[in-house]
Amino acid sequence: DGGITQSPKYLFRKEGQNVTLSCEQNLNHDAMYWYRQDPGQGLRLIYYSQIVNDFQKGDIAEGYSVSREKKESFPLTVTSAQKNPTAFYLCASSGPTSGSYNEQFFGPGTRLTVL
Amino acid sequence: DAKTTQPTSMDCAEGRAANLPCNHSTISGNEYVYWYRQIHSQGPQYIIHGLKNNETNEMASLIITEDRKSSTLILPHATLRDTAVYYCIVRVGMAGSARQLTFGSGTQLTVLP
Numbered sequence: 001d002g003g004i005t006q007s008p009k010y011l012f013r014k015e016g017q018n019v020t021l022s023c024e025q026n027l028n029h030d031a032m033y034w035y036r037q038d039p040g041q042g043l044r045l046i047y048y049s050q051i052v053n054d055f056q057k058g059d060i061a062e063g064y065s066v067s068r069e070k071k072e073s074f075p076l077t078v079t080s081a082q083k084n085p086t087a088f089y090l091c092a093s094s095g096p097t098s099g100s101y102n103e104q105f106f107g108p109g110t111r112l113t114v115l
Numbered sequence: 116d117a118k119t120t121q122p123t124s125m126d127c128a129e130g131r132a133a134n135l136p137c138n139h140s141t142i143s144g145n146e147y148v149y150w151y152r153q154i155h156s157q158g159p160q161y162i163i164h165g166l167k168n169n170e171t172n173e174m175a176s177l178i179i180t181e182d183r184k185s186s187t188l189i190l191p192h193a194t195l196r197d198t199a200v201y202y203c204i205v206r207v208g209m210a211g212s213a214r215q216l217t218f219g220s221g222t223q224l225t226v227l228p
Binding site for chain 1: 149156157158159160161164202215216217218219220221
């Protein structure tokens, strides 16, 4: 099945540790995105990438890093510099095959809790 | 992107039509109206979009007023599984550019048995 996967579903981290969230898609989409969602709030963009080896900061990039070495993969690292990392993290992808870049397909999300 | 206004919450009886309104009075001529929904603890799901004509797909219908300042998403026969937060988003329809989607707070639709 074509789709977008994220792992793990739940992640616990101690303060001061870096952690990497995985995002993989087999939809042949060019663009990939990372959003953060806090309880009762909408989504906020962390980073996005329109093409391999290129990515752009979103509204809340501080304390996060990404890479885009392969079209299918867009991992997000939450660093110790992120002051309040506990949140629900959502990865999405889009591209010409989805009709337009505005039709984004989302993964199931990773819920990160800092202990 | 034009700002959108949606009610915070709505209820609907199971089997009845759910009509979710959205105001976007500052929409410009090249901006589309998109609807997504997010079931609790899942990723958002694209539902439908339109420019100025009414649109229908297997999930829903989208009615856009003639002046395009508001729209209504219609779920014709709501089920319990339609309980979710529904987001109305206005975006320029640029096929060649990746940009963020601006999700506001949306409307919490609760379908009641």
